[in-house]
Amino acid sequence: MIRPEEIKMSSEETGKWGMVIDQDICTGCQACVAACAMENNVTFVGEVDSGYGRSMHWIRIERFWEGEYPEVKMTPNQPMLCQQCGHATCEPVCPAFATVHSQSEQLNLQVYNRCVGTRYCANNCPYQVRSFNWRDYERPEPLPNQFNPDVTVRRRGVMEKCTFCIQRIHKAQDKAKSEGREVVDGEFTTACAQACPASAITFGRIDNPESLVSQLGHRSHGVKHLEELGTLPNITYYKGG
């Protein structure tokens, strides 16, 4: 929850964790989608439900085209995931505080066991990146053998979404703490960034000007999606650079 005195204007908001996505080098191979599903125990929805718009991927590759057939031109692929807004629209509308803002990590968290499934957050998300567990989906073999023990398995009726692999963030922080040092930039990354063969996704601390993500993020033609809504997104996109 954001209190009025904590609402900052776009220029002064820095955030903590951020991402830079270069659409020009994204090949649309969906490796990030698969890696995310495996890392975060995202369930297997099946063809029918997926075709009806119930796919539950936390990251998706959006493909668009320009022009009318047959003069069709593909535009760069657009990986879309939770933008980890600094001023998220999903947070204030949840009646049960199931989606909250982490003050320490500056991320939007989803508390699965507090969610009652009003789906208001998903309606109010301008990026449409929240996934709802429409049913208790069966995972075909051998998927049940590869659950990530660090991530909760969600049941039906619960909303879920990208967490910026918060389990990896915590693991790296714990390790650094036990070794008595700070987390080094590039020491760990999210599953999607790790899996991307083209290195189109870069993840890191945006409040550290030395980090790779900050360096990349300061190029001039970066775009933050739907910034005009005042959501303060933490992902910068590059296209046509």
Place this chain on the structure above:
Amino acid sequence: MSDKKAHSHEEHLREKHLMLDPLPRGKMNEMVMEAMMEPPTWKFWLIFGFLSIVVAYGLFYSWARLIMEGVGLAGVNRPIYWGIFLVNTVFWIGISHAGTFISAILRVFKAEFRRPFTRAAELMTTFGLVQAGFSIFMHLGRVWLAYWLMPYPNQRMLWPNLHSPLTWDLLAITTYLLSSTMYLFLPLIPDVAMARDRSTGWRKTFYKILALGFRGTEGEWAHLRNGMNIFAFAIIPVMFSVHTIVSWDFAAATRPGWNSTIFGPYFIVGALHSGMGAAIAVLAVIRGTMKHMKYFIRGEHFDAIGKLMLIISMAWAYFFFNDYMVQWYGGDKWTQLLLHFHEAGPMGWMWFGMLICNIAVPWAILWNQKWRSTPWLVATVGIIINVGMWFERYIIIPVSLSINRMPFTWRMYQPGIEIPLGIGTLAFFILLYMAASKLIPLIPVWEVQEGQMAHEFKKFGRETVVSVSELE
């Protein structure tokens, strides 16, 4: 000659107006008791049995499946996370509004024509809210945890989020349900006391409990009148707030087509529009099926509610136009896309159907007093308005949700288990009414009698004039 003419004028007024056609209290008591105690016919049992089956299958069996298997049985998807369940919730809350409007506002403004049908209208409020409650709980992904939305003391100090319009919605609807039930109950006390004194067996016990030992002494009446007065005034702001808060669920969201500042009053007028239509249909059914009701519910009542319907239809048209204009002038490209999607998209037939049902039909029929006083005709208009208002909510929720700022996710909505569940709520609403018609006096006899006592004919020279005296 002139005396005879005046006499026939008086006769004419008497025939037309219930308030000028008094019967002794004993006779009216008898009529209302007979209407209630009349043994149900085979037709009643046939409809009752059929509706019970519909409720058992549509409401309870389907809901159990929905809970066991998940919301996937419904037609919701990304980006249409809200579907017919929310449409039905808004629809039923809308219907419940006219009950209070008729009963409380007309009581406060001392509109005399309200007297015979306040009870029927208040029942509509309570029964409608029950269906709204069903619909909103069906919508939840994990309904068994719905109590988390209530502020209850708990060890972890977890409270509902008061920033969320949904929390306010729940509080407002709960307040409204409780207060409207009490407001239904207070004017019922003298009538159940009357029924208690005229019945035997289990009914006697039932009415004895409901009547709370009311004997009709001066002191009891004074308390009752005070109570009713307080409730009549206090429930009006509650009523307005409930539907405004329902509209905030949409208006407070950052969705094109929802983010409209006019939604509060627009929803209230829409609620009254559908509620009046439902009220008049209920009155026509009561008048047509129950004994002696043609004495209590007359053409004048349909005429009066018909006028209200016409005015509300005009107000709705204004707010609809205003909402459209304001959003269009906003210049947001997504909103403009959405507004064109409304009328030119695949659901355009529904958009035009809404305008025909909500504006064209009422305006074409309700301007004429003769047509307005014809029960079946006004009732048909009322039902058509309800269809139109359901369309309106359908356009606001699933149709508007199809278009958002992420074109990759655009998709259409196909209802699934919402259909049996929606029909189940409608059947349950009618079922509750049928049960109520046999269990409680549907006509507030004391209120009718009070009105009749206040009205009298006075002669000024040759002119016969109706005068109404203040009783309270």
